[in-house]
Amino acid sequence: MLRALLLVFSVVAIAHAELCKPDAxxxxxxxxxxxxxxxxxxxxxxxxxEYLFKAMVAFAMRRYSSKxxxxxxxxxxxxxxxxxxxxFVVTDSSKNVTTVPGSEVEAAIRMNRNRINNAFLxxxxxxxxxxxxxxxxxxxxxxxxxxxxxxxxxxxxxVAGIIFLVVSGIQKHKKKNKEATERENLEExxxxxxxxxxxxxxxxxxxxxxxxVFAADDDRFTSL
Amino acid sequence: xxxxxxxxxxxxxxxxxxxxxxxxxxIGFAVGLGNVWRFPYLCQIHGGxxxxxxxxxxxxxxxxxxxxxxxxxxxxLRKGSIGAWNTISPYLGGVGVGSxxxxxxxxxxxxxxxxxxxxxxxxxxxxxxPWSVCPLNENRTGFNEECHESTxxxxxxxxxTLNITPDIAESGTFQWWLILCLAACWAIVYLCTIRGIETxxxxxxxxxxxxxxxxxxxxxxxxxxxxxxxxxxxxFTPNLNTLKNPRVWLxxxxxxxxxxxxxxxxLIAFASYNPTKNDCEKDxxxxxxxxxxxxxxxxxxxxxxxGFKATTAYWDCLDRNIINIINEFDLPExxxxxxxxxxxxxxxxxxxxxxxxxxxxxxxxxxxxxxQSVSGTGxxxxxxxxxxxxxxxxxxxxxxxxxxxxxxxxxxMFGNIEGVFTPLLELQIIPKSAPKELLSGIICLISFLIALxxxxxxxxxxxxxxxxYAASVxxxxxxxxxxxxxxxxxxxKRFSEDVEWMTGRKLNLFWQITWRFIxxxxxxxxxxxxxxxxxxxxxxxxxxxxxxxxxxxxxxxVYPPWVQAICVLLASLPCVCVPLVxxxxxxxxxxxxxxxxxxxxxxxxxxxxxx
Numbered sequence: 001m002l003r004a005l006l007l008v009f010s011v012v013a014i015a016h017a018e019l020c021k022p023d024a025x026x027x028x029x030x031x032x033x034x035x036x037x038x039x040x041x042x043x044x045x046x047x048x049x050e051y052l053f054k055a056m057v058a059f060a061m062r063r064y065s066s067k068x069x070x071x072x073x074x075x076x077x078x079x080x081x082x083x084x085x086x087x088f089v090v091t092d093s094s095k096n097v098t099t100v101p102g103s104e105v106e107a108a109i110r111m112n113r114n115r116i117n118n119a120f121l122x123x124x125x126x127x128x129x130x131x132x133x134x135x136x137x138x139x140x141x142x143x144x145x146x147x148x149x150x151x152x153x154x155x156x157x158x159v160a161g162i163i164f165l166v167v168s169g170i171q172k173h174k175k176k177n178k179e180a181t182e183r184e185n186l187e188e189x190x191x192x193x194x195x196x197x198x199x200x201x202x203x204x205x206x207x208x209x210x211x212x213v214f215a216a217d218d219d220r221f222t223s224l
Numbered sequence: 225x226x227x228x229x230x231x232x233x234x235x236x237x238x239x240x241x242x243x244x245x246x247x248x249x250x251i252g253f254a255v256g257l258g259n260v261w262r263f264p265y266l267c268q269i270h271g272g273x274x275x276x277x278x279x280x281x282x283x284x285x286x287x288x289x290x291x292x293x294x295x296x297x298x299x300x301l302r303k304g305s306i307g308a309w310n311t312i313s314p315y316l317g318g319v320g321v322g323s324x325x326x327x328x329x330x331x332x333x334x335x336x337x338x339x340x341x342x343x344x345x346x347x348x349x350x351x352x353x354p355w356s357v358c359p360l361n362e363n364r365t366g367f368n369e370e371c372h373e374s375t376x377x378x379x380x381x382x383x384x385t386l387n388i389t390p391d392i393a394e395s396g397t398f399q400w401w402l403i404l405c406l407a408a409c410w411a412i413v414y415l416c417t418i419r420g421i422e423t424x425x426x427x428x429x430x431x432x433x434x435x436x437x438x439x440x441x442x443x444x445x446x447x448x449x450x451x452x453x454x455x456x457x458x459x460f461t462p463n464l465n466t467l468k469n470p471r472v473w474l475x476x477x478x479x480x481x482x483x484x485x486x487x488x489x490x491l492i493a494f495a496s497y498n499p500t501k502n503d504c505e506k507d508x509x510x511x512x513x514x515x516x517x518x519x520x521x522x523x524x525x526x527x528x529x530x531g532f533k534a535t536t537a538y539w540d541c542l543d544r545n546i547i548n549i550i551n552e553f554d555l556p557e558x559x560x561x562x563x564x565x566x567x568x569x570x571x572x573x574x575x576x577x578x579x580x581x582x583x584x585x586x587x588x589x590x591x592x593x594x595x596q597s598v599s600g601t602g603x604x605x606x607x608x609x610x611x612x613x614x615x616x617x618x619x620x621x622x623x624x625x626x627x628x629x630x631x632x633x634x635x636x637m638f639g640n641i642e643g644v645f646t647p648l649l650e651l652q653i654i655p656k657s658a659p660k661e662l663l664s665g666i667i668c669l670i671s672f673l674i675a676l677x678x679x680x681x682x683x684x685x686x687x688x689x690x691x692x693y694a695a696s697v698x699x700x701x702x703x704x705x706x707x708x709x710x711x712x713x714x715x716x717k718r719f720s721e722d723v724e725w726m727t728g729r730k731l732n733l734f735w736q737i738t739w740r741f742i743x744x745x746x747x748x749x750x751x752x753x754x755x756x757x758x759x760x761x762x763x764x765x766x767x768x769x770x771x772x773x774x775x776x777x778x779x780x781x782v783y784p785p786w787v788q789a790i791c792v793l794l795a796s797l798p799c800v801c802v803p804l805v806x807x808x809x810x811x812x813x814x815x816x817x818x819x820x821x822x823x824x825x826x827x828x829x830x831x832x833x834x835x
Contacts (some may be wrong), residue, residue, distance in 0.1 A: 031551065033557055034557070035557040035558055036557060081554035082554065082555065082556040083550065083551070083554040083555065083556060083557070084556075085551075085554055133365075146347075146349055146350045147343075147346045147347045147349070147350070147401075150346040150349050151346050151404060151405070151408065154342075154346065154408060155408050155411070158408060158411045158412055158415055159411065161415045162411065162414060162415050162418070165415065165418050165419070165423065165661075166418070166661055169418075169419065169659060169661050170659075173659060
C-alpha cells in the first residue's frame with residue numbers, strides 16, 4: 001500500500017517537474033523586487049510567500065473562469081532564485097497532467113493584477129510577469145486645462161492694471177486742463193502792470209525771443 | 225527788473241524719480257537672458273576660468289568705454305537716438321535711424337521668447353509637470369512615438385509648445401496658445417511702458433531686483449544638490465591652452481558687446497532723462513561691472529544644476545546597467561551597487577563574456593554627460609526643465625525659474641521699447657496734445673500684430689534668424705560709427721569739455737586713448753572676424769524632424785535662397801541707413817547752398833543747449 005502511494009507521489013512529482021520548468025509551454029516567469037519597492041520594510045521571500053502566491057494565482061483563475069475547480073495544488077512553482085524570480089504553471093485537474101493554456105492564465109492575471117499586487121505590497125514594476133504587459137492607466141485630465149485657468153488669472157490682472165493706469169492718466173489730464181484754464185482766467189483778471197509803457201510780460205525772457213535792447217542792458221543791473 | 229532764475233529742465237522732459245531708478249534701468253537693460261544662458265555656456269566651452277581673462281580685457285577696452293560714450297552722449301544732448309545723432313551732425317543721423325531700426329527688430333522677436341517663458345510658467349502649476357511624462361498613444365498600449373524616441377522634455381518643447389515644422393519653408397499653422405501668451409506678454413509690456421519712464425521706472429524696481437533674489441535661492445538650492453561640485457569644478461577649471469584659439473577672444477568681445485546692449489539707442493534714451501550735471505563716468509563703470517558680476521553670479525547656480533543633472537543621468541545609466549545584469553544573472557537585489565559596479569563588471573566579463581556582450585550595456589561616463597553643453601533656449605527649456613523634474617518640489621522651482629527668466633527679459637524689453645518710443649515721441653509722430661499712452665499703445669499693438677508671424681510652426685527658426693543676423697552685425701557697425709562720429713566729427717576735444725562740464729572733473733586719459741584708438745580698432749577687428757566666420761560656411765540651421773533617420777538628433781539643413789536673402793536684408797538694412805541718410809542730407813545741403821537766404825543752423829553742444 002505504502003509502496004503504491006510512494007509510486008503515485010513520485011509519478012506526480014516527475015510529472016510536475018515535466019510541467020514546470022523554464023520556457024515550458026504555458027509557463028510564465030515572475031520577477032519580484034521587494035527591496036526596491038519597500039526598502040527597509042522589505043520582507044523575506046520564503047515558503048509562506050510562495051504559498052500566498054499560489055493562492056493568489058488560484059484565486060485569479062477562479063474569478064476569471066468562475067468555476068471553482070482550481071486548487072492551490074494546481075499552481076506549480078519552480079526554479080526559485082535569489083533574485084527573486086521563478087517560473088509557474090497552472091495545471092488542469094480535470095484533464096490529466098496538462099497545463100491550462102497560457103492565454104487563459106494571462107487573461108486571469110491581467111484581470112486581477114491589482115489584487116495580486118496589493119497582496120504583496122508591490123506594483124506592476126516590482127512584481128513583473130514577463131510576457132504579460134500591463135495596461136497603462138490613462139492620465140488624469142481635468143475638464144479645463146490648468147494652464148488656461150492660470151492664464152485667465154494673469155490676463156485679468158494685466159487688463160485691470162492697464163485700465164487703472166489709462167483712467168488715472170485721463171483724470172490727471174483733465175485735472176491739468178482744468179487747472180490751466182483756471183490759471184488763465186485768474187491771469188486775465190489781474191491788471192496788466194505797466195512799466196515804461198510796456199507790459200511786464202514782454203520783459204520776461206522767452207526762449208529764443210530775446211529783445212536785443214534789453215539783453216544788451218543786462219550788465220547794467222547788479223546780479224541778485 | 226528781476227530776471228527769474230532759470231530753472232533748468234523746464235522743457236517738460238520727463239525725468240527719473242531718483243538716480244537709483246536710472247541705474248537700475250540701465251542694469252536691467254544690460255542684464256538679460258544672455259547673462260544666464262550664454263555666458264555660462266561660453267565659460268564652459270572656452271576653458272572655464274581661463275575665459276575670464278579675455279572677457280575682462282574686452283570689458284575694460286571695449287565694453288566700458290562704449291558704455292560711457294553712449295551714456296555721456298544721451299545725457300549731454302537730452303534726446304533719443306535719432307534726435308541725438310541729428311544734433312551731432314545731420315550726416316550722422318543714419319546712425320540714430322539704424323539704432324532705432326535694430327531696436328524695432330529686436331523688440332519683435334524678444335517678446336516672443338518671453339512668450340515661451342510665459343507658456344512654461346503657466347504650465348508649471350500642474351502635478352505632474354507636463355514635460356515630465358510622455359503622453360500615451362492612441363490605443364493606450366504605449367507612449368507617443370515621437371516622445372518615446374526623444375525625451376518627454378524635448379517632446380513638450382518641440383511639439384506641445386512650438387509645434388515645430390520640419391523645415392523653415394513650411395510655415396505650418398498659427399499656434400493659438402502661443403497667440404494668447406503673446407497677447408498677454410505685449411499687454412504686460414504696454415502696462416509697464418504706458419507712460420514711458422514714469423511707469424517703467426516703477427516697474428524696474430521689481431523686474432530688476434527680483435532675478436537676483438531668485439538666483440540666490442537657486443544658488444543655495446543648487447549647492448545642496450548632489451553632483452553640484454562636479455559641475456562647478458568642470459565649469460571653473462581653467463584651461464589656459466584655449467586662449468591660443470582666436471575664436472575665444474572673438475567670443476569674449478562679442479559677448480561683452482551684446483551683453484551690455486550697446487548701440488540699441490536704449491541707453492541713450494535712458495541717459496537723456498537725466499539731469500545734465502550727473503556723473504556719467506561712474507554710472508558707466510557701475511553698470512558694466514554689475515553686468516559682468518551678474519553673469520558670473522548666475523553661472524554658479526546654472527552649473528550646479530547642470531552638474532546635478534549630469535550626475536543623475538550618470539547614476540541612471542549605471543542603475544539601468546545594474547538592473548540588466550541582475551536580471552540576466554538572477555543575482556539577489558542590491559548585490560551590485562554603484563560603488564562596486566566596476567569590479568563586478570570586470571569579474572563578470574572575465575567569467576561570462578558572451579552573456580555580458582549580449583546585454584549590450586551602455587558605457588556610463590560622467591565626463592560625457594558633463595560635456596553635453598547647451599546654450600540659449602535649449603538650456604532653459606530642455607536641460608533646465610529636465611533638472612527641475614528631478615528636484616523635490618518641482619512646481620515651486622519651475623515657477624520661480626520662469627518668473628526669473630520673465631523678469632530678466634522684461635527689464636531688457638523696457639530698454640528696447642524705450643529705444644523705439646523716445647525717438648518717435650521726439651519726432652512727434654502723433655500730435656503733442658495726444659496722450660503718450662496712445663503712442664505706446666500703437667507701438668505695442670503694431671508689434672503684436674507683426675510678431676504673430678513668430679507663432680507659426682516655423683516661428684522659432686525665424687527667431688533664430690533674427691537673433692543671428694538682425695541683432696549682431698548691424699550693432700557692431702553702428703557702434704563703430706558711433707565712436708568715429710563722436711571722436712572725429714563732433715571732435716573729441718569738444719566732447720571731453722562736455723563730459724568735464726557734466727561730471728565736474730577732467731576727462732581721464734584712459735577714456736581719451738580708448739575712444740580715439742583702441743575701441744574703434746577693436747570694433748573693426750571684431751566686425752571683420754565675425755563676418756569672416758559667418759561667411760566661411762553657408763548659413764545652415766538644425767531642424768527637428770521626426771521622420772529623419774538620425775532622430776532625435778536634429779537635422780542639418782541649409783537655408784533656401786529666399787531665406788538667405790532675408791538674412792542679408794536684416795543684417796544690412798540698419799547699416800545701410802548710415803550712408804543713405806548722409807547721402808540724402810548731402811543732396812539736401814547742395815540744394816540749400818544754392819539758396820542765398822539760407823542760414824546754416826547752429827551746431828549746439830551740451831552746455832549751449834542748457835544755458
